[in-house]
Amino acid sequence: MSKKPKSGLAPAPVKSASNPAELKALSVCASHGNRASELLEILHDVQHELGYVPESVLPVIANAVNLSRAEVHGVVTFYHDFKREPVGRHTIKICRAEACQSMGTDHLCKHAEKSLKTDMGGTSPDGSVTIEQVFCLGNCALSPAILIGDKLYGKVDAKRFDEIVAGLSKETAA
Ligand code: FES
Known part of the structure; x- marks a missing residue:
């Protein structure tokens, strides 16, 4: 039955x-x-x-x-x-809450999408990085903030973002 x-x-x-x-x-x-x-x-x-x-x-x-x-x-x-x-080998969570917004996270998100060739929530074509938006990482004093695994980064602008992503690639290759 x-x-x-x-x-x-x-x-x-x-x-x-x-x-x-x-x-x-x-x-x-x-x-x-x-x-x-x-x-x-x-x-x-x-x-x-x-x-x-x-x-x-x-x-x-x-x-x-x-x-x-x-x-x-x-x-x-x-x-x-x-x-x-x-998901990618690394997931980068980008804060889009108020404090980070006031310090340019919208620009950072656009930069991340462009440089990683994916929309928010997606994964770079090489499968290395997934980007996600989150709302407050508790690091408001150092906005804009991102989180990768359990490591928190503050004051992340486009240049620093690229450096951090380049560091991830080296980590993966090592
Ligand atoms: S608003 Fe971004 S860490 Fe709090």
């Missing part, structure tokens, strides 16, 4: 795992007892394992936890923390 999603929405088309990402998603679901009530934890774990939540794993997760694909898709798109695309 086929399972019916709890919500009453149309069931996700049956989809078995056909690649390593989907197999990983299935194993994450199993580690949570395939419980729909743990969907958020499952998605976070999938993102932790894969670096993002690929579109292809959504029907696999939906089937495993007995929800519709639309429900799983809705959760992934509602929470901005979930990445839908692979």
